[in-house]
Amino acid sequence: xxxxxxxxxxxxxxxxxxxxxxxxxxxxxxxxxxxxxxxxxxxxxxxxxxxxxxxxxxxxxxxxxxxxxxxxxxxxxxxxxxxxxxxxxxxxxxxxxxxxxxxxxxxxxxxxxxxxxxxxxxxxxxxxxxxxxxxxxxxxxxxxxxxxxxxxxxxxxxxxxxxxxxxxxxxxxxxxxxxxxxxxxxxxxxxxxxxxxxxxxxxxxxxxxxxxxxxxxxxxxxxxxxxxxxxxxxxxxxxxxxxxxxxxxxxxxxxxxxxxxxxxxxxxxxxxxxxxxxxxxxxxxxxxxxxxxxxxxxxxxxxxxxxxxxxxxxxxxxxxxxxxxxxxxxxxxxxxxxxxxxxxxxxxxxxxxxxxxxxxxxxxxxxxxxxxxxxxxxxxxxxx
Numbered sequence: 001x002x003x004x005x006x007x008x009x010x011x012x013x014x015x016x017x018x019x020x021x022x023x024x025x026x027x028x029x030x031x032x033x034x035x036x037x038x039x040x041x042x043x044x045x046x047x048x049x050x051x052x053x054x055x056x057x058x059x060x061x062x063x064x065x066x067x068x069x070x071x072x073x074x075x076x077x078x079x080x081x082x083x084x085x086x087x088x089x090x091x092x093x094x095x096x097x098x099x100x101x102x103x104x105x106x107x108x109x110x111x112x113x114x115x116x117x118x119x120x121x122x123x124x125x126x127x128x129x130x131x132x133x134x135x136x137x138x139x140x141x142x143x144x145x146x147x148x149x150x151x152x153x154x155x156x157x158x159x160x161x162x163x164x165x166x167x168x169x170x171x172x173x174x175x176x177x178x179x180x181x182x183x184x185x186x187x188x189x190x191x192x193x194x195x196x197x198x199x200x201x202x203x204x205x206x207x208x209x210x211x212x213x214x215x216x217x218x219x220x221x222x223x224x225x226x227x228x229x230x231x232x233x234x235x236x237x238x239x240x241x242x243x244x245x246x247x248x249x250x251x252x253x254x255x256x257x258x259x260x261x262x263x264x265x266x267x268x269x270x271x272x273x274x275x276x277x278x279x280x281x282x283x284x285x286x287x288x289x290x291x292x293x294x295x296x297x298x299x300x301x302x303x304x305x306x307x308x309x310x311x312x313x314x315x316x317x318x319x320x321x322x323x324x325x326x327x328x329x330x331x332x333x334x335x336x337x338x339x340x341x342x343x344x345x346x347x348x349x350x351x352x353x354x355x356x357x358x359x360x361x362x363x364x365x366x367x368x369x370x371x372x373x374x375x376x377x378x379x380x381x382x383x384x
Contacts, residue, residue, distance in 0.1 A: 029100035037092035046088040079103035087111030099124035108132040210234035262289035274298040303327030323347040
């Protein structure tokens with residue numbers, strides 16, 4: 001029995017393609033991805049060093065010598081579903097051809113040295129659930145097209161060099177639960193946030209303007225808000241502390257000037273546990289209504305411009321275990337509970353204008369302001 005040349009070629013083609021499990025579009029995307037990484041930044045022991053397209057198929061098993069790590073494939077070994085690199089110090093661009101990995105669920109390039117812009121073509125990864133680009137050197141703005149990724153549940157692009165404003169249509173990310181864009185150079189205000197967001201971290205950027213209710217109105221599941229080290233201004237509305245699911249708030253190191261008085265009764269069913277408002281420019285009295293939050297255990301308003309006495313309600317709060325009011329202009333006598341030797345409350349009431357704060361009490365350190373500074377702060381009306 002003789003086999004014609006054409007049939008032989010078909011047989012060879014069949015054998016080759018039977019060996020090649022991975023979709024060719026995925027293979028071409030992986031090749032382009034590796035090609036965009038500088039060869040001298042790929043250590044011999046790293047995941048990318050094991051990506052040898054000349055002898056192996058990326059999804060073929062077992063992976064003893066090639067494609068040993070970095071990718072995960074679908075159960076039928078035809079599509080790449082995860083691209084998770086090791087922190088080996090890879091340096092290069094993120095190729096726009098990453099868009100061909102259309103079944104990708106996770107893209108994790110954390111703790112490397114990728115640079116340049118995040119390609120707008122990333123919007124083609126419609127199945128993407130987790131995007132982690134933390135601790136690289138990505139620059140430019142966040143592509144508006146990212147907001148088309150309706151399957152996204154977690155985004156971490158913190159510790160890069162991103163600039164520009166946050167995408168205006170961010171609220172269209174209806175599946176998003178965690179968002180961390182901390183330690184970048186983002187500017188502008190906070191747009192309307194996604195309704196299912198639980199954890200928001202925008203710490204250490206250059207965001208500015210007032211914190212408005214419109215931005216948070218749909219985010220009824222929001223539990224953690226980290227907005228410290230920005231340039232937010234104005235008065236923080238009472239609505240903010242009454243967000244339906246809010247538990248932890250960090251707004252330290254901004255330029256806030258006031259806190260809207262909270263009606264004590266409305267805080268009764270709140271889950272608020274920790275409030276950090278230190279290092280702002282908040283004036284007026286320390287809000288007594290913070291003591292009405294039933295499980296609030298940590299409160300910091302240190303280094304602001306608060307006047308008046310420490311609310312007696314703070315002393316009566318059973319759950320308060322951490323209280324920092326140092327660096328203000330508070331006067332009167334400190335609540336006895338906070339300055340007892342056996343006090344269960346940690347923190348500081350130092351650097352104020354308090355009278356009779358025992359030097360041996362930990363809460364009274366550092367020492368109080370000189371009397372002449374306190375008298376000046378009260379327009380000369382403060383009595384020694």
